[in-house]
Amino acid sequence: MNLYDELKQAVIDGDEDMVAELSEKAVAEGTSPVDAVQEGLVKGIEVIGEAWKAGEAFLPDVMMSAEAMKAGLAILEPEIAKLGMGDGNVKGKIVIGTVEGDIHDIGKNIMGAMFTAAGYKVFDLGTDIKVEEFVKKAREVGADIIGASALLTTTMIGQKQIIQYLKEQNLRGQFRVFVGGGPTSQSWANEIGADGWAETADEAVELANRILAR
Amino acid sequence: MLPKYNVLTDEQVRAIHEESIRILSEVGMEFGYGPALAVFQKEDQNVEGNRVHFTREFIEDKVRLAPAEFTLHARNPEHNLVCGGDHIIYMPGYGAPFIHEVDGSRRKTMMQDYDNFVKLAGASKNLHMTGGTVAEPQDIHDEIRHLKMLYSSIKNSDKCFMGSAEGRERAEDSIEIASILFGGREVIKEKPVLISLINSLTPLKYDGRMLGALMAYAEAGQALVIASLVMAGSTGPAALAGTLALQNAEVLAGIALAQSINPGTPVVYGSTSALSDMHSGSLSIGSPECALFISASAQIARFYKVPSRSGGGLNDSKIVDAQAGYESMMTLMASTVTGINFVLHTAGILQYFMAMSYEKFMMDDEMAGMLLHYMNGFHFDEDGMAFDVIAKVGPGGHFLTQKHTRKNHRREFRTAELSDRVAYDSWAKEKIDTNERAHKKWQKVLANYVPPALDAEVDKKLQEFIAKRAAKLM
Incomplete structure (x- = not known):
C-alpha cells in the first residue's frame, strides 16, 4: 500500500492517531500535501460517506472518520498554506454552535461531522454561544454558512437574533444562516428569515450543497 | 395487584449500585450552580470548581432519608395520590413543542392545546393527574408561560399537577401559586401539592436552571422527580448495564442533594434512558432497550426504597399507526408490570417526545385503562x-x-372504550381506523367536559398574583 492508500484506509478506520502519524510522515518525506489530502483523506471520507448513505456504516463510523480527517488536515493544511495555496479544495466553510442559554450539543456535533465528511471546513464554537461570537468567528474565517442549533423552545429565539444582528451590522448578505434542532421547523426558519433548515444532518449537507452551488 | 416483574437479579442490582458509587467517587459530577456546590462543601464532599467527587457514605446515608412513599394533595381530596408502594399514577406527556394532527401534519403547540390536554386528562378515568407542560404553549411569552400553564392546570381540573422546573424563580412562582390555592406555605410544606421534573444533563452534569428549581422545591417541602435520560451510544455508553450505572449515579447525586437541603424531601427516582439510533443519532424510545431501562429503573428504585418514575406510551412514530400502538404498549406495559409508580408521558406522545397528538392521547388512555384492568389480576372469592x-x-x-x-x-371485564370489537360488516360500512376513531372521540370528550368549579375568592387571588408577576416579568 502506498502512503495515500494508507491515509485513505486510516480515515475509513476512523483511526485518528494513525492518520496523524501518516500525515506527519507525508510532510517529512516531502510528499505533496495537496495530494495527501485529495488522494488520501478525501478518498477515505468519501468511502465512509457512501457507506453511511447505503445504511452500511453507522454514525460512530462517520463521526470517527471525520475526527480522523480533521487530525490529518490539522497537519497537512499548514503545509498547503506554506506552498501559497489556499483551501481551494474545500467545498465551503461553516461556523456552527448551539445558541446562548442552550447546552445541548449532540445534534450539532453530528451535523459538524456530516459536514466534515462531505468536504466542508467546520468551525465548531461549542454550546451557549452568543450572537456576537457566531458572527465574529464567521467574519474571521470567511464562512459561507452560520449554523445555529437550539433544542429548547425557550432558546430558539437566539437563532432569530443572529439574523437580526447580521442585518444591524449590514452583514446579512455575507453569510447564509442555517437553523436546526428539535423544536425548530421550516415554518420557524421562514418566520425568522433563515436561509436554510433541515431536520437531519444529512439533509442539512444536501441543502448546503444546493444553496452554495447556486 | 399482580406481583412485580423483574429483569435484574438482586446481585445485578447491587452491581449497578457499586458501579454508580464508583462513578460518583472516581469520576465525579459537575454542578453548574454555586448554592448546590456550597451544600456539597458543607457536607464535606470533595469540591473542585464545579466538579464534585462523592463518598459512598454520603450518597448512601442521604438516599436513605428519602421516604418510601408520600401523598400528593389535590384541590379535590378525592384525587389525592399516594406515590410509591403498589400505587401507579398515569398522566399526560410532558414538554412537547409540536402537535401532530390526525392527517399527519405538524404545527406548533399553543395555549389552547395546553388547556385541552388538561381537560382531557381531567375527564379521563384512567389518568390520575394532569401532569405538567402537557404542551409548550409557544403563543405565550417564555417569561410568563409557567404562570399561564399553572393557572390552566388549576382552573381546568381538580387533579394533582406539576410545578415549573425552569429555574429557581419559576419554581418560587409555582410554590407561591400553590400556596394561594391550598392556604399557605406551611400547609403545603406539611402536605406536598407540587411535584416537579428535575433532569440531569447527561453525562454527569446538572445545570443551574434545574438545580435552582430543585433547591427551591426541596426547601419548600415539595416533591421532586429526579431524572436522568441517558441516550445510550451518544450521551452514554453503547452498553445497557453501563448506561444503567451512569443513569443511577446521576439520580443518586440529585436525590442526595435534595435530602441534604431538606431531609425527608419526597423524591421519585426517575429515569427513562433510551438509545441513540446509530444511523440518524436521534433518540429512540419505542425500543426494546428503552423497555429494559424502564423495567430496571423500577427495580433499582425498589432497592433504594424510593418511588420510581419512568416509561409511558413511548414510541418513535409520527402518527397514530401500528408502530405507535405496538411500541407504546410495550413501554407502557413494561412500566406497569414492573412497578413504576409515576408514569409521566402515559398519554399523547409521538416521535420520541417531540410531539403530542390528541388521537394518540385517546389511544393511550385506552391502553392505560386496559393495563389498570390487567393489574387487577384475578378474583379468588x-x-x-x-x-x-x-x-x-x-x-x-x-x-x-x-x-x-x-x-x-x-x-x-373491562368495556373497551376506543377499541373496535364489532363484526366485519358493521365495521366495513365506514372502515374507520383507530386514528379516525380517536379523532372523533377526543372532540366529543372535550365538548362534554365541564371543569370542576374553583372557589371564586381563590380564583381572584390567583389571577391577581399572576397579573402582578406577569407585569413584572414582561
Missing part, C-alpha cells in the same frame, strides 16, 4: 371462582342468562 353458577348451568348450557353473569361481568 366466591363470585370469582363461580362454582355455584358452573354447577347450576351444568354440561352443555350457557351462562348468558344467569344473574351471576349479569352482575359479575361488570367487575371482571
Whole structure:
C-alpha cells in the first residue's frame, strides 16, 4: 500500500492517531500535501460517506472518520498554506454552535461531522454561544454558512437574533444562516428569515450543497 | 395487584449500585450552580470548581432519608395520590413543542392545546393527574408561560399537577401559586401539592436552571422527580448495564442533594434512558432497550426504597399507526408490570417526545385503562371462582342468562372504550381506523367536559398574583 492508500484506509478506520502519524510522515518525506489530502483523506471520507448513505456504516463510523480527517488536515493544511495555496479544495466553510442559554450539543456535533465528511471546513464554537461570537468567528474565517442549533423552545429565539444582528451590522448578505434542532421547523426558519433548515444532518449537507452551488 | 416483574437479579442490582458509587467517587459530577456546590462543601464532599467527587457514605446515608412513599394533595381530596408502594399514577406527556394532527401534519403547540390536554386528562378515568407542560404553549411569552400553564392546570381540573422546573424563580412562582390555592406555605410544606421534573444533563452534569428549581422545591417541602435520560451510544455508553450505572449515579447525586437541603424531601427516582439510533443519532424510545431501562429503573428504585418514575406510551412514530400502538404498549406495559409508580408521558406522545397528538392521547388512555384492568389480576372469592353458577348451568348450557353473569361481568371485564370489537360488516360500512376513531372521540370528550368549579375568592387571588408577576416579568 502506498502512503495515500494508507491515509485513505486510516480515515475509513476512523483511526485518528494513525492518520496523524501518516500525515506527519507525508510532510517529512516531502510528499505533496495537496495530494495527501485529495488522494488520501478525501478518498477515505468519501468511502465512509457512501457507506453511511447505503445504511452500511453507522454514525460512530462517520463521526470517527471525520475526527480522523480533521487530525490529518490539522497537519497537512499548514503545509498547503506554506506552498501559497489556499483551501481551494474545500467545498465551503461553516461556523456552527448551539445558541446562548442552550447546552445541548449532540445534534450539532453530528451535523459538524456530516459536514466534515462531505468536504466542508467546520468551525465548531461549542454550546451557549452568543450572537456576537457566531458572527465574529464567521467574519474571521470567511464562512459561507452560520449554523445555529437550539433544542429548547425557550432558546430558539437566539437563532432569530443572529439574523437580526447580521442585518444591524449590514452583514446579512455575507453569510447564509442555517437553523436546526428539535423544536425548530421550516415554518420557524421562514418566520425568522433563515436561509436554510433541515431536520437531519444529512439533509442539512444536501441543502448546503444546493444553496452554495447556486 | 399482580406481583412485580423483574429483569435484574438482586446481585445485578447491587452491581449497578457499586458501579454508580464508583462513578460518583472516581469520576465525579459537575454542578453548574454555586448554592448546590456550597451544600456539597458543607457536607464535606470533595469540591473542585464545579466538579464534585462523592463518598459512598454520603450518597448512601442521604438516599436513605428519602421516604418510601408520600401523598400528593389535590384541590379535590378525592384525587389525592399516594406515590410509591403498589400505587401507579398515569398522566399526560410532558414538554412537547409540536402537535401532530390526525392527517399527519405538524404545527406548533399553543395555549389552547395546553388547556385541552388538561381537560382531557381531567375527564379521563384512567389518568390520575394532569401532569405538567402537557404542551409548550409557544403563543405565550417564555417569561410568563409557567404562570399561564399553572393557572390552566388549576382552573381546568381538580387533579394533582406539576410545578415549573425552569429555574429557581419559576419554581418560587409555582410554590407561591400553590400556596394561594391550598392556604399557605406551611400547609403545603406539611402536605406536598407540587411535584416537579428535575433532569440531569447527561453525562454527569446538572445545570443551574434545574438545580435552582430543585433547591427551591426541596426547601419548600415539595416533591421532586429526579431524572436522568441517558441516550445510550451518544450521551452514554453503547452498553445497557453501563448506561444503567451512569443513569443511577446521576439520580443518586440529585436525590442526595435534595435530602441534604431538606431531609425527608419526597423524591421519585426517575429515569427513562433510551438509545441513540446509530444511523440518524436521534433518540429512540419505542425500543426494546428503552423497555429494559424502564423495567430496571423500577427495580433499582425498589432497592433504594424510593418511588420510581419512568416509561409511558413511548414510541418513535409520527402518527397514530401500528408502530405507535405496538411500541407504546410495550413501554407502557413494561412500566406497569414492573412497578413504576409515576408514569409521566402515559398519554399523547409521538416521535420520541417531540410531539403530542390528541388521537394518540385517546389511544393511550385506552391502553392505560386496559393495563389498570390487567393489574387487577384475578378474583379468588366466591363470585370469582363461580362454582355455584358452573354447577347450576351444568354440561352443555350457557351462562348468558344467569344473574351471576349479569352482575359479575361488570367487575371482571373491562368495556373497551376506543377499541373496535364489532363484526366485519358493521365495521366495513365506514372502515374507520383507530386514528379516525380517536379523532372523533377526543372532540366529543372535550365538548362534554365541564371543569370542576374553583372557589371564586381563590380564583381572584390567583389571577391577581399572576397579573402582578406577569407585569413584572414582561
